[in-house]
Amino acid sequence: MIQCTCLVQEGQIPADTEAALRAGLDDFTTRNFNAPAAINWIEIDKGSGFTAAKPSTSSIVSLAAHAPVEQSARVPLLKELCALWTEETGCSLDEVVGVINDPA
Amino acid sequence: MPLYLCNATAGAISDDAKEKIAADITRIHCAVTDAPPIFVHAFFREDAAEMPLNGKTVFLMGSIRAGRNDEQKSRIVTEIRQSIHDHAAIPPDDIVVMIRDTPASWVMEGGDIMPEPGEEAEWLAAHEAQKPAEHA
Numbered sequence: 001m002i003q004c005t006c007l008v009q010e011g012q013i014p015a016d017t018e019a020a021l022r023a024g025l026d027d028f029t030t031r032n033f034n035a036p037a038a039i040n041w042i043e044i045d046k047g048s049g050f051t052a053a054k055p056s057t058s059s060i061v062s063l064a065a066h067a068p069v070e071q072s073a074r075v076p077l078l079k080e081l082c083a084l085w086t087e088e089t090g091c092s093l094d095e096v097v098g099v100i101n102d103p104a
Numbered sequence: 105m106p107l108y109l110c111n112a113t114a115g116a117i118s119d120d121a122k123e124k125i126a127a128d129i130t131r132i133h134c135a136v137t138d139a140p141p142i143f144v145h146a147f148f149r150e151d152a153a154e155m156p157l158n159g160k161t162v163f164l165m166g167s168i169r170a171g172r173n174d175e176q177k178s179r180i181v182t183e184i185r186q187s188i189h190d191h192a193a194i195p196p197d198d199i200v201v202m203i204r205d206t207p208a209s210w211v212m213e214g215g216d217i218m219p220e221p222g223e224e225a226e227w228l229a230a231h232e233a234q235k236p237a238e239h240a
Contacts, residue, residue: 007109007147040154047119048148050126052141060107060145071209078212093215097105097145100210 001038002029007060010043017088024084025061032077033065059085062099074100105211105218106133106168108146108184111155112192116162121191122148128187136176136183137168139224143213161198162188170205171221177203 004025013021022039029037049056061081069077081098085091108129110117117125126146133144149155157163164184168177181201188199208218215234219227 007107042149042152042154044147044149048122050123050130050146052144053127053130053146056145056147058145074210075212075217078217079215082212082215094213096213097107098212099105099206101206102210 002033002035002066003040003064004029004037005040005042005060005062007042007044009049009056009058010046012057013059013089020088021084024088028081028084029063035066037063057091058095058097059089059091060097060099061085062101064101064103066103068102069100105206105208105213106139106144106166108133108144108164108166109155110146110148110162110164111152111157112148112150112162113157114150116150116194117148117188117192124191125184125187128191129184132180132183132187133168136179137172137221139221140228143218143224158200160200161194162192162200164188164199164201166201166203167206168203169208169211169218169221171208172205
């Protein structure tokens with residue numbers, strides 16, 4: 001399993017979009033890391049998320065790779081991950097933070 | 105990135121205090137690192153199992169881009185702890201603030217890999233320059 005943490009703002013992502021994102025993440029990790037996604041979906045309560053000290057509309061999607069990822073591979077993977085978010089949610093690229101962590 | 109993720113016991117930090125602490129976190133991080141405010145995310149949670157409080161009232165983890173020195177990190181920790189104390193009236197001993205380094209190259213924001221510390225101005229200029237082309 002690839003651990004995926006998704007931090008999203010309450011009320012921003014409808015249930016059907018969440019389901020599509022979960023399916024998309026699972027497909028993404030299965031294709032690229034040979035393992036399904038273990039998704040920790042966390043909604044930040046209204047009034048509890050801030051970006052630049054203002055109410056946040058940002059999502060943060062963080063994956064933990066099982067093995068170190070070459071930077072030449074990481075960049076297209078991050079682009080695909082962020083594109084999944086913008087395509088499914090309609091948000092802008094400025095509202096998505098993607099992270100692919102190497103193992104500690 | 106940075107992401108400052110705060111967990112606290114339910115009701116310990118009011119919505120009003122969250123807003124003030126988030127403003128302080130943004131100001132402190134930018135003052136210490138010269139990063140632009142738009143990079144700074146501050147999210148608050150309550151009784152989150154993934155962030156054990158271990159008997160404390162507040163646990164705040166700051167994930168920042170690697171490359172800041174110990175003095176900078178120490179100042180961030182000290183000033184954020186003070187902000188939480190000031191705005192939420194929580195004793196400093198009940199507040200844990202930690203900083204974790206994340207390589208900038210592991211993070212994409214705005215469709216671009218994050219800049220290394222000190223390269224923010226060039227990154228922002230290049231990022232802004234891309235926008236008209238994206239919408240053309």
